[in-house]
Amino acid sequence: MYSDDEIDPHREHAQHSTGNESLYDSIDPFAEARPEAETWNDPEHTAANDNESDDDSDNRPLSQTSLSPTQATSSATIQQQLPLLRFTVGQMVDRSKRTPGFTLDVLTTLPSYKGRKYTGVERNQIEFERLESHLRATYPECLVPTLGPGSTVSKYVPDYQNDRLVVLLLQQWLNRISVHPILRQDYELRQFVEAPFAFNPALTPSLSSGGSALSLAPQQGTGFFSWGKPKQRIARSANPSPFEQQLQATSENMELFQKNLSETRRWHGRLARTRGRLAVDLKDVGTKLVSLGVIERSAMLGKSFKRLGKCFLHVGACAHSQSNLEGSRPIAVEDIYMMACENVQKTLSNRQVIFTEHQVSERQLERKRQSVAVLRASANISPDQVQETLAEFNVAKADADSKRQRAERVDKVLAADLQAFEANRENDFKAMFTALGRDQLHVERQVLNELKAVLEFVRQSGTSSNSSSTTISSTQQPPATASALH
Numbered sequence: 491m492y493s494d495d496e497i498d499p500h501r502e503h504a505q506h507s508t509g510n511e512s513l514y515d516s517i518d519p520f521a522e523a524r525p526e527a528e529t530w531n532d533p534e535h536t537a538a539n540d541n542e543s544d545d546d547s548d549n550r551p552l553s554q555t556s557l558s559p560t561q562a563t564s565s566a567t568i569q570q571q572l573p574l575l576r577f578t579v580g581q582m583v584d585r586s587k588r589t590p591g592f593t594l595d596v597l598t599t600l601p602s603y604k605g606r607k608y609t610g611v612e613r614n615q616i617e618f619e620r621l622e623s624h625l626r627a628t629y630p631e632c633l634v635p636t637l638g639p640g641s642t643v644s645k646y647v648p649d650y651q652n653d654r655l656v657v658l659l660l661q662q663w664l665n666r667i668s669v670h671p672i673l674r675q676d677y678e679l680r681q682f683v684e685a686p687f688a689f690n691p692a693l694t695p696s697l698s699s700g701g702s703a704l705s706l707a708p709q710q711g712t713g714f715f716s717w718g719k720p721k722q723r724i725a726r727s728a729n730p731s732p733f734e735q736q737l738q739a740t741s742e743n744m745e746l747f748q749k750n751l752s753e754t755r756r757w758h759g760r761l762a763r764t765r766g767r768l769a770v771d772l773k774d775v776g777t778k779l780v781s782l783g784v785i786e787r788s789a790m791l792g793k794s795f796k797r798l799g800k801c802f803l804h805v806g807a808c809a810h811s812q813s814n815l816e817g818s819r820p821i822a823v824e825d826i827y828m829m830a831c832e833n834v835q836k837t838l839s840n841r842q843v844i845f846t847e848h849q850v851s852e853r854q855l856e857r858k859r860q861s862v863a864v865l866r867a868s869a870n871i872s873p874d875q876v877q878e879t880l881a882e883f884n885v886a887k888a889d890a891d892s893k894r895q896r897a898e899r900v901d902k903v904l905a906a907d908l909q910a911f912e913a914n915r916e917n918d919f920k921a922m923f924t925a926l927g928r929d930q931l932h933v934e935r936q937v938l939n940e941l942k943a944v945l946e947f948v949r950q951s952g953t954s955s956n957s958s959s960t961t962i963s964s965t966q967q968p969p970a971t972a973s974a975l976h
Contacts (some may be wrong), residue, residue: 499921533591552594552799553612566576571689573598573599573600573601574598574599574600575596575597575598575600575668575674576596576597576598576599576668577594577595577596577661577662577664577665577667577668578594578595578596579592579593579594579660579661579664580592580593580594580595580596580813581593581653581657582653583612583614584656589614589615589616589640590614590615590640590656591612591613591614591615592612592613592614592615592657592660593610593611593666594608594610594611594612594613594683595607595608595609595610595611596608596609596611596683598677600674600680602675602677602680603680603683603684604684605684608683608684611683613682613689613817613944615640616683617688617689617690618637618640618660618663619637619640620689620691621678621679621682621689621691622634622637622689624668624676624678624691625673625676625678625679626833627672628678628686629672629676629898630837630840630843630844631837631844631896631899631903631904632670632672632673632837632903632904632907633833633834633837633908633910633911634667634673634833635663635666635667635830635914636663636826636827636829636830636833637660637661637663638660638662638663638822638826639656639659639822639825639826648861652818655818655822656818659822659826662918663782666910666914667679670904670907672879678691678692679785682786684782689975698742703719704910733901733905736905737838738840740834740838740908741835741838741856742832744831744834745831745835747827747831748827748828748831748832751824751827751828752823752828753833755821755824755825755828758816758817758820758824759817759821762814762816762817762821763813763815763817764811765809765812765816766808766809766813766817767812768804768809769806769809769810769812769847770805772802772804772806772807772809773802773803773807773810774804775799775802775806776800776801776802776804776806777797777799777803778799778807779795779796779798779799779802780795780796780799780800780803781799782795782922783795783796783797783799785794790951793951794947794948794951797947798944798946801941801943801944803835804936804937804940805937805940808933808936808937808940811929811933812930812933815926815929815930815933816926819922819925819926820922823922827915827918830911830915834911835906837904837907838904841900841901841904841971844896844897844900845894845897845900847893848890848893848894848896848897851886851889851890851893851894852890852894854886854889854890855883855886855890856885858882858883858886858887859883861879861882861883862879862883865879925936
């Protein structure tokens with residue numbers, strides 16, 4: 491039971507972009523050259539935006555509706571200058587397949603894209619998972635949003651509600667990727683949109699070719715069974731800065747939150763299963779009462795049994811709806827954030843690995859520099875040896891430069907990503923609780939109206955039975971009075 495406002499991707503994208511884009515104002519390490527007077531107007535898109543602005547004028551926040559002319563002009567200028575990347579998830583292509591597929595419409599003004607509008611792009615869940623894995627491996631300093639499940643199939647939830655929930659979660663993930671200043675400019679993301687057939691991202695480049703993937707993962711290749719890989723200790727500062735203390739507190743908070751959230755998710759599922767069994771029992775009682783009313787000889791009593799049985803059937807259907815509500819969106823959101831907490835902890839560990847790799851690359855560069863100095867001081871050296879040493883020095887220098895740049899921007903990117911993550915977490919759980927409370931209140935009102943109708947039926951039947959008994963007694967009283975007179 492999801493309202494159309496929650497499934498509307500444009501409205502959700504607008505709410506998200508106004509909340510998190512400001513967090514990334516100071517982060518644009520991979521920004522491309524933006525033309526100063528570049529404007530692009532699509533007639534269809536302009537008309538669609540005009541219709542959306544007319545339809546959603548009553549639902550916008552006060553800060554968006556009460557803008558002065560100067561503020562409106564400045565905001566329109568900013569929107570024209572900033573590059574646009576917008577994804578719109580249509581619907582599932584074919585649910586009969588084992589892997590669900592989706593249709594996408596993409597609108598962009600990024601100069602790296604060949605086109606400006608892509609319609610009917612078909613991608614399945616496996617391709618989305620490949621894109622997420624690529625982004626995590628290529629940008630370890632970024633907190634990549636967690637992709638939702640491709641399906642939330644549950645025996646308590648109808649298929650159409652599952653499909654709408656999956657589309658909602660996928661739209662939310664794409665919205666957050668599209669506003670990230672680093673992830674939105676990824677090459678494989680462009681290939682994800684423009685590839686004519688199946689999307690299969692290229693392997694992460696090796697470190698020798700100047701790739702940006704981590705060469706050292708925490709707790710890997712450091713033991714006896716590391717197959718000859720050298721041990722490398724992760725550098726940790728003896729006197730942590732306030733930001734490092736904040737990161738440590740965030741890591742501990744995420745660990746505690748994940749632990750309690752797993753328990754909440756387990757009991758949420760148990761509540762949905764219990765209410766589902768209650769719905770079955772209520773429907774069984776209602777069916778038996780209706781059958782009892784059918785075989786009852788007394789017309790009034792039979793009618794009462796039937797009415798009460800229908801009440802139990804309606805209440806059972808409402809309990810089944812409640813089990814659907816409790817077993818779909820809350821559990822899906824809790825599953826996503828259980829994985830998100832783990833990803834946050836991995837990203838915080840990657841920060842230490844990034845600084846460690848930066849120190850190691852600087853030491854290797856210094857060794858190569860010393861080797862070049864020794865070659866220059868020696869008299870008998872071969873040209874091949876000189877070329878080989880210079881090539882190794884250039885590779886080490888390029889590797890050190892890339893890792894130094896990544897180490898310089900990791901704190902700024904991580905701070906903005908954590909703020910966006912906390913804002914998204916608050917908004918997601920708030921939206922989940924709001925939708926759950928509103929839908930549960932709607933179901934409870936249906937139950938209350940049904941009980942009121944049953945009480946009204948009982949009162950009317952009691953009034954009719956009293957009137958009939960009075961009529962019977964009045965018809966029998968005159969003969970008795972006449973016999974008494976005789």
